[in-house]
Amino acid sequence: MGFKFQSFDFLHLDSTFTEDELLVRKTARDFVEDNLIPIIEECFRTERFPKELVPIMGELGFYGANLEGYGCAGMSNVEYGLVMQELERGDSGFRSFVSVQSGLVMYPIYEFGSDEQKNTWLPALASGEKLGCFGLTEPGFGSNPGGMTTTARKVGDEYVLNGEKLWITSGTISDVAIVWAKCEDEDGRVRGFLVETDRPGFTAYDVHGKWSLRASHTSGLSLQDVHVPLTAAMPGADSLKAALMCLNQARYGISWGAIGAAMDCYSNALQYSKERKQFRNEPIASHQIVQEKLVWMVNEISKAQLLSLHVGRLKDAGKAGHEHISLAKRNNVWMALECARIARDILGANGITEDYPIMRHMMNLESVITYEGTHDIHTLIIGHSVTGIGAY
Ligand code: TGC
Ligand code: FAD
Numbered sequence: 353m354g355f356k357f358q359s360f361d362f363l364h365l366d367s368t369f370t371e372d373e374l375l376v377r378k379t380a381r382d383f384v385e386d387n388l389i390p391i392i393e394e395c396f397r398t399e400r401f402p403k404e405l406v407p408i409m410g411e412l413g414f415y416g417a418n419l420e421g422y423g424c425a426g427m428s429n430v431e432y433g434l435v436m437q438e439l440e441r442g443d444s445g446f447r448s449f450v451s452v453q454s455g456l457v458m459y460p461i462y463e464f465g466s467d468e469q470k471n472t473w474l475p476a477l478a479s480g481e482k483l484g485c486f487g488l489t490e491p492g493f494g495s496n497p498g499g500m501t502t503t504a505r506k507v508g509d510e511y512v513l514n515g516e517k518l519w520i521t522s523g524t525i526s527d528v529a530i531v532w533a534k535c536e537d538e539d540g541r542v543r544g545f546l547v548e549t550d551r552p553g554f555t556a557y558d559v560h561g562k563w564s565l566r567a568s569h570t571s572g573l574s575l576q577d578v579h580v581p582l583t584a585a586m587p588g589a590d591s592l593k594a595a596l597m598c599l600n601q602a603r604y605g606i607s608w609g610a611i612g613a614a615m616d617c618y619s620n621a622l623q624y625s626k627e628r629k630q631f632r633n634e635p636i637a638s639h640q641i642v643q644e645k646l647v648w649m650v651n652e653i654s655k656a657q658l659l660s661l662h663v664g665r666l667k668d669a670g671k672a673g674h675e676h677i678s679l680a681k682r683n684n685v686w687m688a689l690e691c692a693r694i695a696r697d698i699l700g701a702n703g704i705t706e707d708y709p710i711m712r713h714m715m716n717l718e719s720v721i722t723y724e725g726t727h728d729i730h731t732l733i734i735g736h737s738v739t740g741i742g743a744y
Contacts, residue, residue: 354616354620354707354708354709354710355619355620355623355624355708357385357389357441357615357616357619358619358622358623359615360615360618360619360653362650362653362654363654363657363658365657365658365661368661369430369434372428372431373428373430373431373434376427376431376434376435377434377435377437377438379412380412380414380434380435380437380438380439381438381441383408383409383412383438384438384439384441384442387405387408388402388405388439388442388443388446389442392442392443392446392567392709392712393706393709393712395443395566395567396443396445396566396567396706396712397566397706399560399562399566399567400567401445401449401525401567401568401569402446402567403525405446406480406483407479407480407481409450409480410478410479410480410481411479413425413427413478414435414439414450414454415450415453415454415458415477415478415479415480416453416454416458416459416462416474416477416478417431417432417435417454418431418432418454419454419458419459419462419474421474422462422470422471422474422475422478423474423475423478423479424458424474424478428664428668429604429664429665429667429668430661430664430665430668432454432605433604433605433607433608433660433661433664434608435450436450436451436605436606436608436609436612437608437609437611437612437615438612439609439612440608440609440610440611440612440613441612441613441615441616442612443567443712443716444565444568444609444613444713444716444717444719444720445565445566445567445568445716446567446568447605447606447609447612448521448565448568448720449521449522449568450605451602451605451606451609452484452485452486452521452522452602453477453480453483453484453522454601454605455598455601455602455604455605456484456485456486456530456598456599456601456602457477457484457485457486457528457530458473458474458477458478458484459598459601460486460530460544460586460589460594460598461473461474461477461530461546461586462474463588463594463597463598464544464586464587464588464589464594465546465586465587465588465589466583466586466587468583469546469583469586473528473546482527482528483522483525483526483527483528484522484526484527484528484529484530485520485521485522485523485526485528485529485530485571485573486520486521486529486530486598487502487517487520487523487529487530487531487532487573488500488517488532488595489517489518489519489520490502490515490516490517490518491516491518494519495725495726495729495744496744497532497592497595498542498592500515500532500533500534500542501515501534502514502515502516502517502531502532502533502534502575503515503533503534503535503536504533504534504535504536504543504545504585505535505536505537506535506536506537506582507579509581509582510579510580510581510582511535511545511579511580511581511582511584511585512577512578512579513531513533513545513547513575513577513578513580514575514576514577514578515531515533515575516572516573516574516575517529517531517572517573517574517575518559518572518573519559519570519572519723520556520570520571520572520573521568521569521570521571522568522569522571523556523557523558523569523570523571523572523573524556524557524558524569524571525569526549526556527548527549527550528546528547528548528549529546529547529549529554529556529573530544530545530546530547530586530598531544531545531547531573531575532544532545532592532595533545541590541591542590542591542592542594542595543585543586543589543590544585544586544589544594544595545580545584545585545586546580546584546586547575547578547580547584551578551579551580552578552579553575553576553577553578553579554573554574554575554578555573555574555576556571556572556573556574557571557572557574558570558571558572559571559572562719563715564715564716564718564719565716565719566715596674597674599724599725600672600674600677602724603677603678603680603681603724603725604660604663604664604667604672604677604680604681606681606684606685606720606724607656607659607660607663607677607680607681607683607684607685608660608664608684609720610656610681610684610685610687610688610717610720611653611656611657611660611684611688613688613691613692613713613716613717614649614652614653614656614684614687614688614691614692615653616709616710616713617649617688617691617692617694617695617696617709617710617713618646618649618650618653618691618695620695620699620708620709620710621645621646621649621694621695621698621699621710622637622646624698624699624702624708625637625642625646625698628700636698642698645694645697645698646698648690648694649691649694649695652687652690652691653687653691655683655687656683656684656687656688659679659680659683659684660680660684663676663677663679663680673737674733675733675734675736675737678725678730678733678734678737679730679734681724681725681730682727682730682731682734685717685720685721685727686721686727688713688717688720689714689717689718689720689721692710692711692713692714692717693714695710696710696711696714729744732744
């Protein structure tokens with residue numbers, strides 16, 4: 353819907369991308385244009401996740417794209433970022449599904465799992481045959497996941513899990529949940545468990561009435577005496593820090609995704625402003641105040657591109673700290689939300705309708721600025737990094 357998407361490249365960054373990076377972006381862009389754009393407004397309106405697109409993205413190598421082996425595409429972090437950019441140009445909720453499957457389910461298994469866990473789960477998750485979710489947040493603990501009350505107790509050769517998780521993307525469509533819990537026998541040490549969602553005592557339900565990410569499942573998970581074998585604990589996932597490391601993967605992808613949403617808002621606002629005429633039968637783009645708004649977007653999207661590209665190159669070189677990723681997530685999501693608000697303004701009354709994607713992006717971005725660490729929590733993470741003092 354809206355105008356045909358026009359690519360954004362004010363700084364001629366395309367000339368710095370490799371052929372592989374441009375090919376990956378084109379593949380993702382074509383996929384979104386052909387498969388997602390025609391249905392996304394209907395999906396958003398009817399609260400429907402387009403599950404029929406899951407296997408196609410598996411074939412295209414979008415799940416766990418920056419991981420090696422196990423059927424994964426082995427893309428660079430910049431290539432992976434470009435996929436996220438294109439998916440979120442389509443819809444944040446749709447990108448969120450891929451972020452979770454990739455950064456929050458496949459990455460922890462890849463990084464912290466046993467060989468058996470990797471061989472069992474990664475190929476099936478890479479193809480999209482199996483889906484996963486990541487249960488860290490609880491009803492009482494969002495920004496402060498270290499306060500979690502979900503527990504794991506050793507009983508013979510099993511763990512017994514109890515607790516509630518909330519706001520969990522893809523919870524009701526998942527075959528496996530990564531559940532973070534405190535081990536009662538280890539003085540509350542946090543561990544990550546692989547829990548098949550058909551185990552007795554595990555239930556998932558969807559949160560309804562959201563005005564954001566309506567094309568994505570957001571769920572609650574309830575664990576009532578769920579028995580799992582001791583081997584369900586991922587050997588390397590033995591601290592809260594392991595859970596926070598997973599967030600880096602997703603936050604990095606979000607920094608690119610937000611650029612995609614912002615580009616779409618800008619593309620629509622620019623084309624609309626050149627067509628829409630007011631006063632002396634001249635396009636509104638001929639007025640200085642409208643130009644200033646367009647230039648604000650050009651300015652901020654260009655800076656965001658440079659930021660994500662640089663952090664991506666740092667990540668490829670193994671040099672990206674979590675504070676760098678926080679900077680990119682914090683800046684780019686804020687930037688995208690501001691672009692959506694400005695673009696909506698340029699479209700006037702038309703901007704509030706589903707004839708254009710802007711209001712949908714705006715509502716989606718209200719979640720994106722909260723999840724994966726709120727804007728203010730990222731301020732404090734960066735503040736911690738530069739002062740050495742935690743102010744949480
Ligand atoms: P704190 O004492 O600060 O840290 C504990 C240890 O962890 C280290 N650390 C990290 N390491 C790697 N990556 C990170 N991102 C890290 N953040 C912290 C830290 O250096 C320390 O290491 P060490 O060696 O000294 O022990 O822990 P804290 O409990 O005080 O935590 C503070 C805080 C605010 C940083 C953290 O809890 C946080 O990030 N809160 C935000 C919660 C959040 O982002 N949740 C996301 C849930 S998943 C989600 O939203 C999915 S949305 C769907 C989608 O992605 O599309
Ligand atoms: P709170 O932590 O209660 O924060 C409320 C307000 O208080 C915010 O403005 C915050 O910045 C502020 N605040 C909190 N602490 C401080 C402080 N110390 N100093 C200053 N200000 C502070 N979680 C998962 O585990 N898995 C998922 O898949 C997942 N998917 C999600 C999908 C959606 C659509 C949404 C909306 C959330 C999802 N989440 C998921 C949860 C998300 O990570 C949390 O919502 C987020 O971490 C914030 O927690 P909260 O909502 O409890 O807000």
